[in-house]
Amino acid sequence: MRRVYTIDYLRGALALSVVLYHFSGWTVGGGQDVSTVLGKLGIYAVSAFFAISGISIYISYHNCVWNKRTSWGFGLRRFLRLAPVYWIAAALVIFSRYISNGNYSPNWFEYFNNFTLLFGFFKNTEYMVTGGWSIGVEVVFYALFPFAVILFKDIKWMFLIIGLSLFCYFIFAFKIINNEVQMIDVWKYYINPFNQFFLFTGGMLIAKYSHAIERLISQKLAIVLLVLFVALFIIYPSEGHWITIISGWHRVFLTLIILLVILSVFMINYPPNNFFGKLLNLLGDVSYPVYLFHGVFFELSKLFFYKYIKEYQDFTKMMLSFIVLIPSIIVFSYLINKKIENPLIKWSKKITIIDRE
Numbered sequence: 001m002r003r004v005y006t007i008d009y010l011r012g013a014l015a016l017s018v019v020l021y022h023f024s025g026w027t028v029g030g031g032q033d034v035s036t037v038l039g040k041l042g043i044y045a046v047s048a049f050f051a052i053s054g055i056s057i058y059i060s061y062h063n064c065v066w067n068k069r070t071s072w073g074f075g076l077r078r079f080l081r082l083a084p085v086y087w088i089a090a091a092l093v094i095f096s097r098y099i100s101n102g103n104y105s106p107n108w109f110e111y112f113n114n115f116t117l118l119f120g121f122f123k124n125t126e127y128m129v130t131g132g133w134s135i136g137v138e139v140v141f142y143a144l145f146p147f148a149v150i151l152f153k154d155i156k157w158m159f160l161i162i163g164l165s166l167f168c169y170f171i172f173a174f175k176i177i178n179n180e181v182q183m184i185d186v187w188k189y190y191i192n193p194f195n196q197f198f199l200f201t202g203g204m205l206i207a208k209y210s211h212a213i214e215r216l217i218s219q220k221l222a223i224v225l226l227v228l229f230v231a232l233f234i235i236y237p238s239e240g241h242w243i244t245i246i247s248g249w250h251r252v253f254l255t256l257i258i259l260l261v262i263l264s265v266f267m268i269n270y271p272p273n274n275f276f277g278k279l280l281n282l283l284g285d286v287s288y289p290v291y292l293f294h295g296v297f298f299e300l301s302k303l304f305f306y307k308y309i310k311e312y313q314d315f316t317k318m319m320l321s322f323i324v325l326i327p328s329i330i331v332f333s334y335l336i337n338k339k340i341e342n343p344l345i346k347w348s349k350k351i352t353i354i355d356r357e
Contacts, residue, residue, distance in 0.1 A: 004055070005272055005281065006265045011052050012283025012290075014045040018131065019294040019326060021045075026298055027318035035239045043242055044233075044258050046134050050196050051262050053138060054203020057145055058152075062208070065355040066146050073352030078142045080348040082135055082288075083117055084340055089129045089292040090114050096299045125188050130295020133191040140193040141200045148201065152208060162201055169198040169255075177247040190246055202259050206266060214267065222267035229260045282334070289333035289341070297329050 021042040033039050064070050090111075097104045113119040114128045120136025127133045151157035172195040177186045189195065206213075217225070236254060238245050245254055272281035283290075298321070305324075 004059070004266055004269050005277070005284075006268045006270060007052055007055060007262070008284030008287075009277075009280035010262065010265045010284075011049065012280055012285070012287045014041070014048050015287035015291045016283060016326075017041040017045045018291060019329070020322070022130070022294060023298065023321045023325065024318055027321050033239065034242060034245050035237075037234050040233065040236070040238065040245060040254065043245060044254055046131070047196070047199055047255065048258050048262060049134060050137065050141070050199035051203035051206070051259060053141065054200040054205075055207045055262070055266065056203075057142075058149065058204040058207035061145070061354070062149055062152075063357045064149070065357055066150060067355060069353050070355045071146060073354045074146065075142070076352050077345075077348045078139075079117070080344050081341075082138065083115075084344055085289050085292055085336060086117065086129060086132070086135055087115060088336065088340075089132075089289075089296055092293070092296040092300070093128045096296055096303065099303055100299075120193060124191050124193075129292055130298075131291055135292075137191065137193045137196050141197065144197070148204065152204060158205075158208075162198075162205065165194075165198040165201045168194045170252075173247055173251040177243075177251075179243050179247040181243065183241060183243045186243065186246075199255070199259075203262070206259070206263050210266060213263070217267050219268055222264050226261065226264035226268065229257055229264055233257045233261065283330075286330060286333035286337050289336045290329055293333060293336075294325075294329055297325055297332075301325055 017038065018041070021038050024038065025042075034043075061074060064074070094106075094111075110123075110126050110128065113123055113126055114132070117135065117139045119126050120133075120138075120140045124133060124136055127136055129135075148161055151161050172189060172192070176189050177195075183190075233254070236257065238250055238254075244250060270277060272278045301321070
């Protein structure tokens with residue numbers, strides 16, 4: 001299967017939207033209401049990451065022979081893809097804690113869970129890095145992927161796993177997560193991997209049938225559909241706080257819209273052959289470190305930068321965050337991508353063997 005550049009563009013744009021969402025909430029206070037586009041993206045940008053992950057992993061590994069060597073190679077490649085950048089972000093979090101609290105005492109069990117990336121299996125609320133819960137969820141998905149992709153080879157088993165993931169999705173949306181309680185009370189349920197697994201399998205489904213869909217949807221039609229679905233996401237009526245859009249029919253409709261946006265983007269696939277494409281491609285390349293570092297960069301900025309502008313208005317603080325912090329995070333993430341991520345990806349491919357059909 002071909003590389004889908006536009007999916008990388010979308011990943012980068014979504015990561016940036018999460019940064020904008022958090023920074024606006026942390027500086028102005030209270031966060032964005034879910035009636036705003038940014039407020040909805042605060043939740044559904046991360047949801048989209050899981051579907052995009054399902055697409056990317058399926059494209060890369062759908063034709064594997066799942067023996068011991070392939071399974072070991074897959075696991076090591078994915079671990080080296082996620083862990084080193086997460087380690088750096090977690091180390092910066094620890095540094096921030098020590099600087100801000102002279103009496104800080106380490107929690108070694110928390111460190112173990114985070115540095116092994118096992119917290120998604122055992123203590124899914126004990127992630128150290130802002131947004132780190134989604135990495136724990138991803139690791140669980142990677143553990144399930146070999147079984148899922150084997151089942152996807154038979155249409156009956158494929159529908160079974162899609163059906164089971166959809167069943168879990170509805171149970172969480174309508175039974176477990178109650179929109180009459182506070183977000184903090186249901187957060188551990190929302191970030192449960194089985195609440196998100198349908199998004200991952202939905203991405204796998206898009207990738208599996210991409211060739212068939214391409215025969216039905218031209219690039220021009222895909223662009224029209226993308227504009228339509230993005231507009232639908234923007235105007236979708238919602239109000240209040242997060243809890244209202246992660247439960248009930250709001251959850252169903254917004255998830256469907258996000259999956260249709262991703263499908264439309266997948267069908268377009270313009271290579272980065274102009275300035276705008278290259279800029280989006282850069283954002284896609286650095287999306288993972290940008291996502292992981294933005295929280296700790298903000299915490300460090302409060303220690304070393306915000307004390308000098310504490311008398312400023314909240315809006316001014318927000319704009320300074322956008323103007324100073326976001327470019328700094330992107331530059332730092334670019335260096336991490338070039339010096340750590342890319343070399344480790346290449347090295348992991350050298351030391352592992354993936355058997356193909």
